[in-house]
Amino acid sequence: MTALASALATHRRAQFVREELRLAGADEARLEAARAELHATRSAIETPRVLVAILVPVLAPAADAAAQASYALRGAPDADTLAALRQDAISATKAFVAAAAHHFA
Template sequence: MRRRTGAQATASASDTSREAPQRNRLHNDLTAPEPIQASLSSRMLIAAQVAVQRLTFTGARRSTRLPVRSRKGSFAMLATVIAVLGTLLGAVVAGLIQHRTTRSGRDAERVDRRRDQALEAVTALASALATHRRAQFVREELRLAGADEARLETARAELHATRAAIETPRVLVAVLVPALAPAADAAAQASYALRDAPDTDTLAALRQDAITATKAFVAAAARHFA
């Protein structure tokens, strides 16, 4: 073996002197108490995480520099995704439009059905008012003329039936067409007012007032449904 020169010996001694503190530090770290070892482990873990992040960032930067062929493939895939999304969006919009159209049709049918019901209620009430007014007038005429009790009883029974026939269409008008409720109530009260008239002239005047009130109700209904 060759003898080492003075410079080589000096360098070897210098390396040995530098490695000695590192070995001592490593020995101290390994033999340190648990809290200190935990702190060292945390620092080592953080250093490893930083290294991984750097490698990831570097890989991401390199991956963005794709070849032309890879970029073309990416563009084609993106175009396919956009086409699929456009098809799905079109289907959703078409479904919404169809749902809205169907709902509008149902709403229109509901409005028409409610209008028909209101017209039927107005017509039924006007007819019931006329029938009751006539029965009331006949009964009061018999009473003022001194008719016998049997005829009065027959007229009274018919009067009660015609008055009961007013209530159902009157309630329907109030529910379906609240704007016509005041006119309907006024016409009904005018028909009831014929009862117990003191004389035939007053009875005739009350009858005319009832006819006028019924006509006012019908005119208000015509304006409402026009």
């Protein structure tokens, strides 16, 4: 559970930074560096997400929702939308953690 929550937070941050750069019109070299980090952080989500789905299937919907909320930052049309999507992703991760805590309580 903690590995997934951590991976989600790392990916959300990388996605936010990459989108901020894109919206600010950053040069291609900076975008490419951010994109490379983004791919690595997205890959880091999959192993713990799949483990949650296999070992605790009742938590899979919350895990998937948190992952999808992090992915949703991509392509935000403006900074305000990006900030709102970031908050949605934070909330989805918190909901996953709360569901896991409830399940294991």
